[in-house]
Amino acid sequence: MTAPRRPDLDDLASALLDGMLDADEAETARRDPAVVARVAALAAARDALATPPPPPDAAGRERAISAAMSAFDAETSAADDDATAADASPSATPRTFEHATPLPRRAPARAAGGGWRAAPSAQWARWLGAAAAVVLVVAGVSLLAQGDDSGDEDTAAEETSARDAGAGSEAEAPAEADDDAARDEAGESADEGAGGQLASGDVLDLGAVESPDALADRALSTLAAERGFADVPATEPEAGAAPDTTDPAPGDEGQDGAAAERAAEPLACPIGDATAAARGGSVDLRARARLDGQPVEVWVIDVDGSLTVLAVDADCAVILDRPLPG
Amino acid sequence: MRRHHDRLWALCRRLTGNHADAQDALQDALIAIARGIRRYDGRAAFTTWSYRVTTNACLDELRRRRRRPIPEAPDAEGVGALADASAGAAAPAGAGRGPAMGATSGAAVEAVADRLHVDAALARLPDDFRAAVVLRDLCDLDYAEIARVLDIPAGTVRSRIARGRAQLADLLGNPTDPDDRPSTRP
Numbered sequence: 001m002t003a004p005r006r007p008d009l010d011d012l013a014s015a016l017l018d019g020m021l022d023a024d025e026a027e028t029a030r031r032d033p034a035v036v037a038r039v040a041a042l043a044a045a046r047d048a049l050a051t052p053p054p055p056p057d058a059a060g061r062e063r064a065i066s067a068a069m070s071a072f073d074a075e076t077s078a079a080d081d082d083a084t085a086a087d088a089s090p091s092a093t094p095r096t097f098e099h100a101t102p103l104p105r106r107a108p109a110r111a112a113g114g115g116w117r118a119a120p121s122a123q124w125a126r127w128l129g130a131a132a133a134v135v136l137v138v139a140g141v142s143l144l145a146q147g148d149d150s151g152d153e154d155t156a157a158e159e160t161s162a163r164d165a166g167a168g169s170e171a172e173a174p175a176e177a178d179d180d181a182a183r184d185e186a187g188e189s190a191d192e193g194a195g196g197q198l199a200s201g202d203v204l205d206l207g208a209v210e211s212p213d214a215l216a217d218r219a220l221s222t223l224a225a226e227r228g229f230a231d232v233p234a235t236e237p238e239a240g241a242a243p244d245t246t247d248p249a250p251g252d253e254g255q256d257g258a259a260a261e262r263a264a265e266p267l268a269c270p271i272g273d274a275t276a277a278a279r280g281g282s283v284d285l286r287a288r289a290r291l292d293g294q295p296v297e298v299w300v301i302d303v304d305g306s307l308t309v310l311a312v313d314a315d316c317a318v319i320l321d322r323p324l325p326g
Numbered sequence: 327m328r329r330h331h332d333r334l335w336a337l338c339r340r341l342t343g344n345h346a347d348a349q350d351a352l353q354d355a356l357i358a359i360a361r362g363i364r365r366y367d368g369r370a371a372f373t374t375w376s377y378r379v380t381t382n383a384c385l386d387e388l389r390r391r392r393r394r395p396i397p398e399a400p401d402a403e404g405v406g407a408l409a410d411a412s413a414g415a416a417a418p419a420g421a422g423r424g425p426a427m428g429a430t431s432g433a434a435v436e437a438v439a440d441r442l443h444v445d446a447a448l449a450r451l452p453d454d455f456r457a458a459v460v461l462r463d464l465c466d467l468d469y470a471e472i473a474r475v476l477d478i479p480a481g482t483v484r485s486r487i488a489r490g491r492a493q494l495a496d497l498l499g500n501p502t503d504p505d506d507r508p509s510t511r512p
């Protein structure tokens with residue numbers, strides 16, 4: 001008749017097997033023949049279990065993986081549909097974005113051709129607020145560039161006040177939505193005015209041109225000038241960066257090709273924004289011009305770094321749609 | 327998915343005890359992983375997280391199996407493998423198969439029998455003990471990881487592993503059938 005097993009024997013033996021005892025406990029356990037014998041029995045059970053069973057055949061593996069990927073695709077589509085529905089509704093509750101980091105998007109996919117003609121929504125209000133802040137900043141810098149060399153402190157004060165005004169409207173944007181996608185878009189639209197792209201509401205006047213080629217050249221040069229003009233530092237410090245206390249960089253005083261005149265009235269034809277959205281790009285420049293005396297509307301669209309100029313006549317018929325160099 | 331498939335399959339196979347239920351559980355687990363990957367926040371290792379999802383899928387499958395009124399058919403995979411291995415071992419030497427081939431097939435029979443024997447023994451463990459032991463001895467997770475997978479304290483992990491191993495050792499060392507035939511009785 002075997003003696004009844006000690007209640008702690010299996011625990012000691014299993015812990016010793018896994019190295020879960022401290023040095024003293026382990027030493028004591030190793031000196032106990034009953035524990036040592038039990039360790040051997042448990043080790044045999046462990047070894048029997050450690051051999052993995054043979055995997056299923058390749059066809060079974062692929063079936064299982066395909067079904068899982070189909071579920072993933074379905075989940076992705078449902079999440080995108082939810083995002084579209086949520087953002088399209090002005091009164092939608094801000095969506096807590098539980099999912100992982102979304103892919104970066106260059107342009108809002110929901111920009112519709114007639115969107116700017118529609119009644120203002122919360123999203124448009126956000127963009128207009130950001131655009132207004134950028135216009136204030138650029139206007140302030142423009143005034144300085146036109147001849148006021150004195151008062152660096154005033155400059156800093158103006159920029160600070162303009163930045164604060166911009167930050168106020170920008171801060172509203174992330175606060176209105178918790179999801180990362182909306183936050184990225186608000187950040188992009190707010191950064192457009194400071195980081196090298198025009199705010200969504202700016203419409204420039206390219207003046208009179210004699211040919212479509214000249215119109216394309218004018219659009220490109222204006223865009224380049226606008227980008228160079230907007231590269232003036234201390235308009236929008238990056239997150240985490242130290243405040244810029246240096247003098248403004250050369251280029252913001254009487255720069256050639258300074259910003260063209262701006263108009264508050266948006267373009268009448270929605271085709272430019274719609275084309276940008278359809279191509280998965282963004283509008284870098286909106287402008288009016290006169291081609292052979294006739295009014296035209298012009299867009300420069302950026303798709304993954306490739307620029308295209310698009311122009312329409314008064315009837316919204318496309319008269320120019322060509323890539324731009326560089 | 328492909329990189330982790332076999333590892334997760336092994337867990338399902340050991341936890342459920344038969345090929346068909348393991349396939350169902352693994353399918354459920356992979357779908358849950360695919361759907362839940364967006365919520366994976368990286369705080370735990372992916373391995374640990376995927377084991378957690380898979381273990382839960384297996385435990386759900388086991389609960390569903392208990393509710394099924396129709397008794398389970400014998401494990402087709404195990405019977406087929408045993409039959410194939412036995413056929414190989416029984417081939418006469420004069421049929422073109424040398425002694426070495428017969429010895430290999432004999433080892434195969436023994437391996438399959440061992441696997442079925444382990445399955446039968448595991449099937450007799452309570453689900454909680456079985457999960458802890460399999461996660462430790464098959465998946466090689468440490469106690470802290472097992473605690474995260476099963477959402478239990480580390481002390482409970484140690485206790486379940488000890489008791490599970492003890493029962494397993496007793497079953498493997500003292501089979502219920504006199505002729506050492508594997509039993510799939512749950």
